[in-house]
Amino acid sequence: MSFLSPWFFAGLLLVAGPIIAHLIRRATKDRIAFSALRFLSPSTPRLDRRSRIQHPLLLAIRCLIIALLVLAFARPYWMQTAPPVETDDQARLVITLLDRSASMQQEGRWENAVERVETIVEELAPSDVFALVAFDNVSEVLITAEQWQQTLAPERAGLVTANLRGQSPTWQATWVDNAVARALETVREVTELLGGTSGAELIIVSDLTTGTRLSGLAGLDWPADTIVRLETVESVADTEGFALQWLGWGTDNGLGAPARVRISGAPPPTPQTLSLQLQDANTNEPWGDPHEIVMSTSGTQLVSIPVSNDAPAALQIDLLGDHSDLGRSLYVVRDLTREVKFQIWGDPNVNDTRKAGFYLQSATAGWRDPRVVNPAEAAPDSPALHVVTGRLSASERTELQQELVTGAFVLVLADSTELVDLSAQLAEETGWHGRPYQPAEPLLFGQIDFTHPLFASFADPRFSDFTRIRFTHPVEITLPGDSAAVVVARFDNQQPAVLESTVGSGRLIVWATGWSPQSSPWVLSTKFVPWLETLADRATGGDRPVAVTDLSQIDRLDLPSDAVLPDAPGVFPVRGNNPTSRLVGLNVPPGETQNTLLRWDAFEEVGMPLANNVVATSVLPRQSGPLPESGLVSESRQRAWRWFILIAVGLLIIEGLLATYFNRRSRPEPELAAPTA
Numbered sequence: 001m002s003f004l005s006p007w008f009f010a011g012l013l014l015v016a017g018p019i020i021a022h023l024i025r026r027a028t029k030d031r032i033a034f035s036a037l038r039f040l041s042p043s044t045p046r047l048d049r050r051s052r053i054q055h056p057l058l059l060a061i062r063c064l065i066i067a068l069l070v071l072a073f074a075r076p077y078w079m080q081t082a083p084p085v086e087t088d089d090q091a092r093l094v095i096t097l098l099d100r101s102a103s104m105q106q107e108g109r110w111e112n113a114v115e116r117v118e119t120i121v122e123e124l125a126p127s128d129v130f131a132l133v134a135f136d137n138v139s140e141v142l143i144t145a146e147q148w149q150q151t152l153a154p155e156r157a158g159l160v161t162a163n164l165r166g167q168s169p170t171w172q173a174t175w176v177d178n179a180v181a182r183a184l185e186t187v188r189e190v191t192e193l194l195g196g197t198s199g200a201e202l203i204i205v206s207d208l209t210t211g212t213r214l215s216g217l218a219g220l221d222w223p224a225d226t227i228v229r230l231e232t233v234e235s236v237a238d239t240e241g242f243a244l245q246w247l248g249w250g251t252d253n254g255l256g257a258p259a260r261v262r263i264s265g266a267p268p269p270t271p272q273t274l275s276l277q278l279q280d281a282n283t284n285e286p287w288g289d290p291h292e293i294v295m296s297t298s299g300t301q302l303v304s305i306p307v308s309n310d311a312p313a314a315l316q317i318d319l320l321g322d323h324s325d326l327g328r329s330l331y332v333v334r335d336l337t338r339e340v341k342f343q344i345w346g347d348p349n350v351n352d353t354r355k356a357g358f359y360l361q362s363a364t365a366g367w368r369d370p371r372v373v374n375p376a377e378a379a380p381d382s383p384a385l386h387v388v389t390g391r392l393s394a395s396e397r398t399e400l401q402q403e404l405v406t407g408a409f410v411l412v413l414a415d416s417t418e419l420v421d422l423s424a425q426l427a428e429e430t431g432w433h434g435r436p437y438q439p440a441e442p443l444l445f446g447q448i449d450f451t452h453p454l455f456a457s458f459a460d461p462r463f464s465d466f467t468r469i470r471f472t473h474p475v476e477i478t479l480p481g482d483s484a485a486v487v488v489a490r491f492d493n494q495q496p497a498v499l500e501s502t503v504g505s506g507r508l509i510v511w512a513t514g515w516s517p518q519s520s521p522w523v524l525s526t527k528f529v530p531w532l533e534t535l536a537d538r539a540t541g542g543d544r545p546v547a548v549t550d551l552s553q554i555d556r557l558d559l560p561s562d563a564v565l566p567d568a569p570g571v572f573p574v575r576g577n578n579p580t581s582r583l584v585g586l587n588v589p590p591g592e593t594q595n596t597l598l599r600w601d602a603f604e605e606v607g608m609p610l611a612n613n614v615v616a617t618s619v620l621p622r623q624s625g626p627l628p629e630s631g632l633v634s635e636s637r638q639r640a641w642r643w644f645i646l647i648a649v650g651l652l653i654i655e656g657l658l659a660t661y662f663n664r665r666s667r668p669e670p671e672l673a674a675p676t677a
Contacts, residue, residue, distance in 0.1 A: 004075040011070040018062040022053050055662050061655045068648035072641040092128045092201060093145065093190055095183045096120055099206030100167055101136040101174040102551075102592035104233075105326055106207070110169050112233040113205045120203060120231075121160050126153050131186050132163060135179035136172035137552045137589075145190050171568050173552035173589035176204065177216025180228075180608075187223050201611070205231045208598050211591020217606035229611040232597070241265060242274065242295065243327030243593030244319055246548055249335040250304050257335055258304040261317060266595070267299035274319060276305055281314035281331055281571040281585075290320060307334070314571040314583050327593030331571050331585040333547040338370040338540045341378040341408075345400065346390025356389045356413060356515035359523040363532055370540045384408035385539040389515070391418055401426060405504030409539040414475055415514030423510045427501045431480030434512075439493070442470035446492030454488050454500065454509070457534050458527065466527070471497075473519040475512045485510070509535070548585040557584060 003009075053059060096117055104110045117132070124130055132143040142163040151159050180202065187200045200223070206212070208230065242265035249257040263274065275290040291305050305317065317330040342364060344350065350361040364372040373382070384403055388410065392400065404410045404426055412423045420434025445466040450459040458464050477496050479485055489498040491512075499510040515523050522528055546556050554565055557574055566572045566586055574584050603610055 001076050001078055004077065006074055008070055008073040011073070012067065014066050014070075015063045018059055018066070019053075022055065022059045055658075058655065058658050058662065061651050061658065065648050065651050065655065068644045068651070072644040072648070076640050076644075078640075092125070093131075093187065094120070094124060094128055094201050094203065095131045095133065095186055097176070097179045097183060097202060097204045097206070098132065098134045098142075098164075098167070099136070099174060099176075099204070099233075100134050100169050101206075102169065102171045102326065102588050103174060103207050103209055103211065103594075104169040105171075106595075109207055109233050114164050116205045116231050116233060117164065118157075118160065120205075121157055129190065130156070130160075131183075132160065133179055133183055133186075134167055135175065135182075136170050137175045137178070138172070139179045139182040141182070141186070142167070145186060171551050171588055171592075173550075173591060174206065174209070174212045175216070176206065176208075176212050177214055179204075180217060181220065184220065184223065184226075187226060191223065200226050202226065202228045203231055204228065205233060207234070208232050209591070209594050210596045210598055211589070211594045212598055213591070214598075214602060214606050217603075217608055220607065222607070222609055227609050227611045228603070230603070241328070242319060244317060244330045245327075245590045245593070246330050246332065246587060247302070248548075258306050259315070259317065259332060260302070260304050261330060263293065263295065263301045263303060263319070264594070265295075265299055267297050268295060269297070271296055276303065277318045277320055278305065278307070278311070279316050279318065280312045281316040282312065284316070287311055287315065314585065316571075327588055329569070330587055331548075331569055333571060333583045333585045335547055337368065339373050339378060339382050340370040340536050340540050341375050341382045341384040342372040342536075343375050343384070343386050345386060345388045345396060346392055354516055354518065356387075356523065359515065359528070360387055360389075360532075363523075363529045364536075367533070367536070370536050372536075383540045385536055386410045388412045388419065388422065391416075392422065397422065397425065404506040404508060407505035409507050409509070409535065411509045411511070411535065413511050413514050414477065415473065415516075415519060416475070420475060420477055420510075423499075423508065426508050427483075427485060427503060429480065429483055429485070429501075431483070433478040435476045435478075436473065437476060438473060442472045443474055443491040443493060443495075443497075444470060445489055445497060446494065447490040449488050452486075452488045452500070453538055454498065454531070454534065457530060463527075469520060469522050469525055469527070471513045471520045471522075473513065477510070477512050507538070545582060546584065547582075548587070550587045550589045552589045554586065 098113060098117055100110075104113065121130065129145045130143065130148045131141065131145045134140050134142050143159060147159070148156065183200075183202050190200075242263050245262040245264060247260040247262055250260050251257065259278075261276070272295045274293050274295055276293065277290045278287040279285060280287055288308075291303070293301055293303055295301055307315070311334065313334050315332050315334065317332065319328045344357045344360055347355050347357040349355060350357040352358055370383075375384075378384075384407075386400060386403060386408055388400070400410060410426060412419055412426070414420045414423055414434065416436060417434045420432055424430060424432035448455050448458075448464075448466065450456060450464060458466075471491065474491060474495070474497070477499070479496065479499075483501075485499045485501040485508075487496045487498070488500055489496075491497045495512065497512050499508075499512075501508045501510075513519055517524060546553075549556055551566070551569070559565070559574060563574070569587050571583055571585050574582060
């Protein structure tokens, strides 16, 4: 005999209760008063070695009742073997992949998909193994093969229904490749569990539109005898409507950057007029008049919607006159231009082509983001980028030091000993020494840290070649051993070429050379402007923050790990790694608004073994001879606990009758008083 819940045997300790009750001496129930009673003191029942068990038969029945109840709760069963069933059917491993992406929100698609899954379960044989995986841009195993095997056959349909009841379509993208990869992991796990090779039947229940991602399927290692069956679900409503896709903000034409969108859908038989309406995303109030578009028979139209500078920061673009709910709205945030306060120190002449100031002024003149502004025009709290190309007065040094400490970026082109001393003063260090010299051969960059933000944009081998940039008038900079400055790049003679140091809230960057064409062709190279833009981006807080994206690309927002991620389209305030919060427009992934079905051969191109092209049947290895029956199945079939409960109830009735009999027997007959004369 074995037990499913042996921990219930701890209840046998309750047997001590009846035993103690029978050992206690009971006070006499019939009390006879006599004259000397007041001279005696009452005694309480106590246990001692001379205590005797009262009514041992009654005690045995009570203890047996407790023992039977404990046995019933422990759920006993007897191990048995189940002979193999003679049948032509082989056990199959069936893994159903249920699409719960945003496109399944079309009317009727989700209900249709749930019905398909329930039909698949109904068609399974009792020996089949089933698993259920729900997916959008992530995959979640709802029912494992182990759970399926541990569930009784009559209860399996209820297990599937209970798991489907807690599911609903999300607003995420359809990544079939991730779901299939997760299903193949389940196939290998079951194979390892059974100790042999096996295949499986993967059933994908999805709308399978052209927005479905299949790229990750290429090169997958498919287990032997594994086939895939596609179950396409459709919407009960007319889904031939148009949808909006965000293309970004256009070029500023003086009135504000226009919103660029694409309207796509099934080609209409005749030109059709649609309207786009801007409205405040916070108040839902219309902004301006509707913008009318005539859709051609091509089914696709690119539209630029004028947006004035006084428009709200968060906008909603609605497609009017269309009957499709999915993709009829876009949530956008106006692309506000960043500004950086830019100033050149020590070389006010920006018209001399022999000076670095000329090339700095020319390189930054056409920037749109960040936009370079003069210190007099910039806001007081604007980020600042200062470039030092010559000697400074004492007051200028003090002013520049204050700017650096409060968060500005300062670039010093140290082509002289005096500028090396200035760099040491700005770095708040001593012991810097500089020595200008002219090497016999021009120096090259011998070592560059491409992981550092200053040169990270050149890390790709296509852009990391600096061998054409030579330096004829470098400065040899010697740093003290305790310097906090980091050497970002070195010349090929191992002398520091580019240094960076953190000072207060700002950054100090020092080049050990000037930027005039006589010193180096650096300002004439194709790497000069991108490097300077990278420095300006860092000065303004990093790369341009994402203002409009879709829910499947939410990881691009660079949010803290404890941030609460939105799960529906809309405009949301987000707080990145800096303390300033900003607005972000989140939309439905573009592929989810498409209603055109994938081509059938798209699955074959990525190597998916479709069922209609595979003749072999997917089977699991079967063991020959008697198979051990699981404890759960044996106990459920035998249900011995019912008999123990029935016996306990019968003994409880006997115990009640015996207790009544012994109680009456121990009660003495009352004496009759003699009649008085």
